[in-house]
Amino acid sequence: MKKLLTLIAASASVFLSTPAMAAPVGATPEAQARGLILIPLTLSKLEDLYFGTIIPSNLSGVVTVPADGTAPFASGGVTLVSSDPAFRARFAGAGSAGQQVIVTATNPVSLANGLGDTVTVLALTLDGAPVRTIDPTRAFFFNVGGVLLVNANQPEGVYEAEFDVTASYL
Numbered sequence: 028m029k030k031l032l033t034l035i036a037a038s039a040s041v042f043l044s045t046p047a048m049a050a051p052v053g054a055t056p057e058a059q060a061r062g063l064i065l066i067p068l069t070l071s072k073l074e075d076l077y078f079g080t081i082i083p084s085n086l087s088g089v090v091t092v093p094a095d096g097t098a099p100f101a102s103g104g105v106t107l108v109s110s111d112p113a114f115r116a117r118f119a120g121a122g123s124a125g126q127q128v129i130v131t132a133t134n135p136v137s138l139a140n141g142l143g144d145t146v147t148v149l150a151l152t153l154d155g156a157p158v159r160t161i162d163p164t165r166a167f168f169f170n171v172g173g174v175l176l177v178n179a180n181q182p183e184g185v186y187e188a189e190f191d192v193t194a195s196y197l
Contacts, residue, residue, distance in 0.1 A: 065123040066165075070194045072118055076151075076173055078138075079113030082106040083181040094154035094172030105177045115154070116171040120194050122161045129157050132171045133191040140184030149174040151190060158197065167194075 078090050079099060086104025092113045093099065099113035107113060122128060132153065137145040154170040161167045171192065 065126060065196060066121075068120060068122040068128065068194050068196065070118060070120045070192065072116065072192070074114065074117040076116035076171055076190075077114050078173070078175050080108035080111035081175075081177055081181075082108060083177050083179065085179050087179045088177050089149070090175045090177060092172045092174075094152045094170045096154070096170065104179060116192075118169055118171070118192055120159075120161075120167045120169075121165050122167070122194075122196065124161055124163050124165050126161050127197040128159050128161060128167060128194045129197055130159060130169050130192070130194045131157060133193075135188040135190040138175070138186035138188045140182065140186045142182070142184060144182045144184060144186070146178065146181060146186050147176040148188075148190075149176050159194075 076092065078092060081090055081101070082105065084104035084106075088101055088103030088105030090101050090105060090107065090113065091099060092115055094115050096115065099107060101107045118130075120128065120130075130153065132151040134151045135148055137147050139145045150173060152172045152174070154172070159167045159169060171190075
């Protein structure tokens with residue numbers, strides 16, 4: 028009987044014992060959680076893009092307004108009127124200092140005079156790379172120029188269209 032009780036006690040200790048667990052181990056070095064919170068970007072137009080006063084002829088021509096601030100010029104069958112000069116668009120933005128933004132200008136395809144006549148915008152250009160770094164004052168600036176195709180014998184009128192300019196954090 029004594030052997031039977033010993034056998035039962037030994038069996039019970041096997042069933043009642045808990046398995047040995049490994050001791051917890053922490054990562055070395057410890058992991059961190061982090062997030063960067065940026066202030067929302069703002070973007071303001073300082074000046075519109077203006078192709079100036081243009082005199083067409085019986086030949087088509089191109090007006091170029093450089094974004095870098097150099098003098099606008101005409102080629103082909105168009106002449107720019109010097110008393111009403113063309114100028115680039117200017118923009119100012121603000122955001123978190125040291126961050127990079129990408130700026131884009133979306134070509135409006137054409138300008139219209141409201142009477143059904145149009146001129147083609149061949150391109151909108153930026154004054155440098157589209158990626159800008161926000162300076163320590165939290166500001167960034169950029170300019171937009173363009174290239175305009177004027178048809179031969181283009182009808183007179185004020186030709187205009189809106190174009191989109193955006194800035195986004197990278």
